[in-house]
Amino acid sequence: xxxxxxxxxxxxxxxxxxxxxxxxxxxxxxxxxxxxxxxxSQGPQYIIHGLKNNETNEMASLIxxxxxxxxxxxxPHATLRDTAVYYCIVRxxxxxxxxxxxxxxxxxxxP
Amino acid sequence: xxxxxxxxxxxxxxxxxxVTLSCSPISGHRSVSWYQQTPGQGLQFLFEYFxxxxxxxxxxxxxxxxxxxxxxxxxxxxxxxxxxxxxxYLCASSLDLDGTEAFFGQGTRLTVV
Numbered sequence: 001x002x003x004x005x006x007x008x009x010x011x012x013x014x015x016x017x018x019x020x021x022x023x024x025x026x027x028x029x030x031x032x033x034x035x036x037x038x039x040x041s042q043g044p045q046y047i048i049h050g051l052k053n054n055e056t057n058e059m060a061s062l063i064x065x066x067x068x069x070x071x072x073x074x075x076p077h078a079t080l081r082d083t084a085v086y087y088c089i090v091r092x093x094x095x096x097x098x099x100x101x102x103x104x105x106x107x108x109x110x111p
Numbered sequence: 112x113x114x115x116x117x118x119x120x121x122x123x124x125x126x127x128x129x130v131t132l133s134c135s136p137i138s139g140h141r142s143v144s145w146y147q148q149t150p151g152q153g154l155q156f157l158f159e160y161f162x163x164x165x166x167x168x169x170x171x172x173x174x175x176x177x178x179x180x181x182x183x184x185x186x187x188x189x190x191x192x193x194x195x196x197x198x199x200y201l202c203a204s205s206l207d208l209d210g211t212e213a214f215f216g217q218g219t220r221l222t223v224v
Contacts, residue, residue, distance in 0.1 A: 034212070036215075041220075042217055042218070043201050043216050044154070044203075045215070046212045046213070046215075049212055087154075095167065097143070097144040097161075097167075097203060097205045097207065097213050098156055098167045099144075099154075099156065099213065100156065102153070
């Protein structure tokens, strides 16, 4: 039921932009795209979410393709503290607090 | 404002015992959901409560139950513990409005021996 596909792992050099892709080809019109990350043994941390338009906040940018079948999370200047598992999740607007987590992408930020 | 608070942070129990975990949501949040995280199964949805009513339920046996109080605080209970119940149990709270984010607590690490 995760309905998203992400690469298992990615590497990024410290200070460079990290671009994490997510495929959600079966997304329906009322489903939001959410991104969370989890640093080892801590609770997942909310990053950003969007429906159709690109979104930006102090942590990241979210780029959603026009057909909404895929998205990219961009961390503009990755630091070592951004090393974590990043989860891309699609969630219907009516299931307010029910998330299906997939396997996520392990982002390794290297010095 | 304070985040989601889960207690206790760590717990060791023996097979066959029962356990109760507690979650205090962010002030003003009315929806609380629970998740189980294990290395093998990843993060799995257990159930969600809103206004003291269970609104959604995941695919877990009846040994897993929960409730929500009028102040939105929630508890989950696992009876007849099995070794496989060892996991990180996470609670998330949200305002329960369309398109809002959910905030997770730090979790309770349960070890069943």
